[in-house]
Amino acid sequence: MAFLEHDAWRVVSVLFLVSLNLSRSSVLGAPQVPCFFIFGDSLADDGNNNNLPTLAKSNYPPYGIDFPGGAATGRFTNGLTSVDIIAQLLGFDKFIPPFATARGNDILQGVNYASGAAGIRDESGQQLGDRISLNRQLVNHFSTVLRIKGILGSNVSAYLNKCIYSVGMGSNDYINNYFMPDIYPTSRIYTPEQYADVLIKQYKRQLKTLYLYGARKVAVMGLGLIGCTPAEISKFGTNGSACVDKINNAVILFNNRLQPLVDEFNSNLSDAKFTYINNFAISTTGPGTAGLISNSTCCEVDKELGTCVPFKTPCSNRSSYVFYDAFHPTEVVNLGLAARSYNALLPSDASPYDIRRLAMIYISHFEMALSFERNRAWRVGLSVLFLISLDLRSGALGARQVPCYFIFGDSLADNGNNNNLETRAKANYPPYGIDFPEGATGRFTNGRTTVDILAKLLGFDKYIQPFATAKGCETLAGMNYASGGAGIRDETGQQLGDRISLSHQLQNHLVTISRVREMYGANATAYLNKCIYTVGMGSNDYINNYFMPGVYPTSELYTPEQYADVLIEQYGQQLKTLYSYGARKVAIFGLSVIGCAPAEISRFGTNGSLCVDKINSAVMLFNDRLKPLVDELNRNLADAKFTYIDFFGIATAGLPALRLASSTCCKVREDGTCIPSETPCLIRLLHAFYDGFHPTETVNLVFGARAYKALLSSDAYPFDIHHLATL
Known part of the structure; x- marks a missing residue:
């Protein structure tokens, strides 16, 4: 497989900033x-x-x-x-x-x-x-x-x-x-x-x-x-x-x-x-x-x-x-x-x-000088975007780096598991998928998700199939168990309807393992040990639990510090269960700046800040406990290779540009999802958020690229997914 050269990857760091800046200064204004x-x-x-x-x-x-x-x-x-x-x-x-x-x-x-x-x-x-x-x-x-x-x-x-x-x-x-x-x-x-x-x-x-x-x-x-x-x-x-x-x-x-x-x-x-x-x-x-x-x-x-x-x-x-x-x-x-x-x-x-x-x-010289100053950091321009998109798309042209890829998560990774559930947390209708080859598949974005991009970079020529529809030998390439509205806690997201919590996703994975054993017999464990596993959970435990005091009691029972401890304790047990099922190479996704989601800003206001600080502060408490958890798992579990991907850090490099958080690409309903069949913005790559909660493919490209191959040492700990695949 032909990988990107190091310098080509360095331009990924500006992509998020450039796209947001150009959108803010141009497309969204007069x-x-x-x-x-x-x-x-x-x-x-x-x-x-x-x-x-x-x-x-x-x-x-x-x-x-x-x-x-x-x-x-x-x-x-x-x-x-x-x-x-x-x-x-x-x-x-x-x-x-x-x-x-x-x-x-x-x-x-x-x-x-x-x-x-x-x-x-x-x-x-x-x-x-x-x-x-x-x-x-x-x-x-x-x-x-x-x-x-x-x-x-x-x-x-x-x-x-x-x-x-x-x-x-x-x-x-x-x-x-x-x-x-x-x-x-x-x-x-x-x-x-x-x-x-x-x-x-x-x-x-x-x-x-x-x-x-x-x-x-x-x-x-x-x-x-x-x-x-x-x-x-x-x-x-x-x-x-x-x-x-x-x-x-x-x-x-x-x-x-x-x-x-x-x-x-x-x-x-x-x-x-x-x-x-x-x-x-x-x-x-x-x-x-x-x-x-x-x-x-x-x-x-x-x-x-x-x-x-x-x-x-x-x-x-x-x-x-x-x-x-x-x-x-x-x-x-x-x-x-x-x-x-x-x-x-x-x-x-x-x-x-x-x-x-x-x-x-x-225009006035003062306004011109001010505009030049604002644009100085963005001189690289949007011209890098098409190179990044190209290289990520071409990442799958070589052999797979691992035999299979298993995905656990929420709506940021869901690719169709919620389609037939009794839930409001679904995205199998236009304008979702407007830039995806197969249209509206259940992905909560305009195109590809972060895990779609990671799959391509890992060498898979097809996207990993959702558990809800995967059949036969498709199982051998991996499985996507992610479910919109799901959380670490079983009750999280229940006001939206049915969803597949992390505990339930692990049960589904056990079913998959039984299928793999039928095909590989005694070699199944060795096969599963070589696979990549990504787990991205916790966002809904905040936005669809802790910060919904009218529905959930957690914010009355726990301080933010206590709640982070409770979540990490349960998360640790779930990750150990995944390990016991044969997972050895596991990437744990940290939570991103969910306090900057347009839906949360609309709901809580920002009190003069760019985002909802109380949400992002709570998220940081959770993330701060993830890295020590990774160290603990690697230290105490034989052959364990867990790693932490710092999506919060990747996103906050572009925090000054996140004024776009108040804008969505599609027209949204009260619950923050796209209004069915309404025409979205014309140039999606210039937007950070597609609906009230979920990023566009542009942002997913950045997250996928830097999770796969770290641009900064802080992006991944102790190693990025590219390195993880080689272990």
Whole structure:
């Protein structure tokens, strides 16, 4: 199995912080600019080509398979485009509508004019059919300006001056013009240097026209590595290189002329604030597409067109691919490009400033300085997220490190055991599972749980099955006994209905052991000794017991210190029982910052703190007793290898960013669970909590990564799960 390099794992530490910070400063607040206008080609098209007579369209499956609702909207990717993500980072709560369908006051927040196959030159892409060249996009924008003037009157110029404009053109002037000598004469008329000059000359006039229409804050997107697209490699070959060098070299000539053009505009045009986004450099420096599958496409493509074959099932591991079809990147690549466009990771990413700073121009110097200071800690940016997701997904590509994995826990690990119980603690309905391959399975999150991620990192090619439905040989790979609402104490969570307490989960495990013995006979014990066991219990003993004095008497019977002692005493007995059943490699999950859950904040208030301090203080008393318990078990039980995972410590590294605790991604009921079938937030990875209690997959990625391979010495004691598996 190929593991992540140490440095790659170090970026996990910033993931939680970055995602929360960007969400807090952008997505959850008012838009940073009044409107966002988008000019471009198929990399930005969100439906303008749908009704055109053209081969350059993508309004059919499998395009859009990961877009909210699984809709094929006309975006040439599996999910979001770069400009979709930039719009969200700028604070817009809706995607910018395509010009083809934008109506009424929708246009006040901006319009997307981008068109697949369009270019700087009017003829580019004509062999594919109709398309909306940059000149035509500018004509369309002028009609939008007139419509806005009809709404705002004399204030229209001041309004448009504040907007962000993104312009990304030129790719088709190469791949659907210059490098098609049988159709276009440009490569016979111009050398690559001359052609770059011709393009820049025309582009300059077009950008000046945009300026005349009121644009002042303009991000000009440089071209990416179009010579590395599967279509171009298939067409030209690489002559031993990784990509088609002659195409990328031509692109570099074009890009090298863009930055001086930006400088010229800023020097010569009054109030102009143009900036250059270096997509070529972003793709080749820093966190990028290293490790992603780049030599094939995720969807099955039409060999002539390079677009996805309609209705064919694409790859399941889309986060592991650079290209969705033969030309266009996957959402995970778009995420990296957008993140570094918005908040530059390296000085070369943007010049003279990134889009975040571009949006802030014209606000007070004090506010700008304050915002810069707040963002200083987050310079690594969201661009690391897709690498982490990729590497975690690819962790299962090798052999298993242990023969089986057994999971005990509550709703943080439940993957379907509560589905058929008489309980309110269940999550087998949308919008739960919106990002999980199988949909709403009973997991209390949008995608994968922490234990799902650990299973992949341990080398399991399938998720560990829930006890409620596991059959036959599935037992040999392990079992998930976790149950929403369950606790160390049997009565915990009873107000919610039925649930499977830890004691009951241990009884179920005994049933599993009997099945294993039927298959392995005398070798069963040796087999079970090699497995990994994770136990994460106790959260409900606080939020669904001790801190519910109207239902449970425990807070009247015990002080927080006494209650922690009572819980640890019972927990110790239960863990010894697990040991007696053959468990030797056991990871005990400490409780996290449950006082920061939106439901608890809503219920108790924070009295000026970020979270409910009395809950987190009680949790710390419990956690402080877990590490000595681990030492005791390892000292007194033969061959025992217990370890403690400090989820509280992992989470509190990002405590300043946990102001997001007051917000959930899905709309919630009074009990804190998602309202059935309601549409959740669009970009889930920018949220900490999915519902009132449970983290998003983004947070689970961090917990899973650092539990598996500790970033700090405090993350795990005495060893992380990666080390535990090797013992």
